[in-house]
């Protein structure tokens with residue numbers, strides 16, 4: 378049992394979790410159930426189960442949205458769609474912030490392109506775009 382912690386600096390768009398996932402109620406069996414039943418009287422399963430489904434453009438396995446890296450905070454309540462990001466380096470046991478080495482994405486054309494992608498996805502919000510510091514704590518066995 379241990380804990381790993383690191384931080385990210387991200388220049389990008391902060392969005393609530395619900396922006397990248399929609400929730401669908403999925404029926405767990407095909408038996409007939411009375412209205413308002415919580416459990417199926419035939420097999421005893423919950424009538425439905427809430428399932429999160431990634432919206433179009435979000436690859437939850439690779440954590441990318443429209444090709445942009447997505448970073449999550451510890452509580453996973455907010456995601457950070459990154460135009461640029463860097464994480465602290467913990468490979469030597471120390472926690473050193475790594476400098477942004479490639480800042481070519483910080484030009485007006487790249488920023489405009491990012492805004493256009495987010496606007497096209499209907500999630501652009503100027504107030505949530507900027508420099509974010511994301512702290513991540515992960516427990517492991």
Ligand SMILES: [Zn+2]
Nearest residue numbers: 406408417420
């Ligand atoms: Zn059933």
